[in-house]
Each structure stands twice: as C-alpha cells, then as structure tokens.
Amino acid sequence: MKIGVPDTYFLDNVDHSVGIAFDNAVGLLARRGVKVECVPVPFIDAILAYGGVLDSVEAASIHAEWMRSRPQDCSPDISWLYAGYAVPATYYLEALSRRGPILREFSKSVFSRVDVLATPTIPTCIPTLAETNIEHRSVVGEGYRDFQLPWPSNRKRELRFRSKRNADWSLLYRAPIR
Structure with missing residues (x-):
C-alpha cells in the first residue's frame, strides 16, 4: 500500500499538535512497511471555489423553511447561510457542472500515484x-x-x-x- 501526503492545503495552518499527531501517525505506518509519498493536490483552488458556491446555496436551501418559519430559533452564528440566497443560478449551475470533471481529474492525478490520501480530519484541536x-x-x-x-x-x-x-x-x- 502507498499513502499520499498532500503537498499543500490540507496541512496548511493546522494546529501544531494536529501536525505532530498527523506526522506521528504517518510515521508509524511507514515504520510498519507502508510506502509514503508526498503528492501534489491539483485544482484545489477550483475545488474549494466551486464547493463553496455549492455549499452556500445548498445549505441555504436545506435550512430555508426553518429559517423562515422559526427565525427566533436561528442563531446569529448561521447568518452566513443567507449569502446562499444571493448566489445567481448561473453561478450555481456552473459550479455544479464543473465540480465533477475537476474532482475526476483530481482523483485520477492523485490516485494514479497512491492508494490513499492521508489528511488530518480537522485542522484544529x-x-x-x-x-x-x-x-x-x-x-x-x-x-x-x-x-x-x-x-x-x-x-x-x-x-x-x-x-x-x-x-x-x-x-x-x-x-x-x-
């Protein structure tokens, strides 16, 4: 088995202790015979941009009825959901149509080199x-x-x-x- 460690984004700005725990876990696997390779993660900016559009619109859609019918139960913390209402349909459809091909290319590029891409689950403790x-x-x-x-x-x-x-x-x- 060959594990890929991303060369960018997934390990950027992680808490120091998260980085150490991740390095220790990958090191343990390497000591047990797993091959570890640093791999580039292509198209990450596009994946994040299109994913952000889709997340915003879909989150607003999922919570729309609740936000209209029970606004008193909505925390100010979810005010970012309202931005999803302002995304033009053309942007949403563009993101929807382009995300799939980009993710396929990402997968082809990464998984032609490694079996698994290892990343921290979240960047913070x-x-x-x-x-x-x-x-x-x-x-x-x-x-x-x-x-x-x-x-x-x-x-x-x-x-x-x-x-x-x-x-x-x-x-x-x-x-x-x-």
Missing part, C-alpha cells in the same frame, strides 16, 4: 468541555444542551452543536463526494 460555553436552556419547549466552538478557520464564526439533554452526543462528518 477540539476544546475540552471546560473550554466551551456550555449552556442548558429550553428550545421550543424541549430541553436541549447547546455549546459553541470556535470555527476552525480564519473566519469569525463558531460551530454550534445541539442535542437533547441526556442524549448521546454524536456528530456526523460529511460523506465523501462521489
């Missing part, structure tokens, strides 16, 4: 509960547990997670694009 602003409050009559984390980028946003009180905390990570 997850804070402990003590480092968050845990609140217990009632939302629409049901008890919820609510907490916010700093957004893992340079943008001034936070991630908000909410679950019913006494429920298991579980988070879904986005599925790979096919």
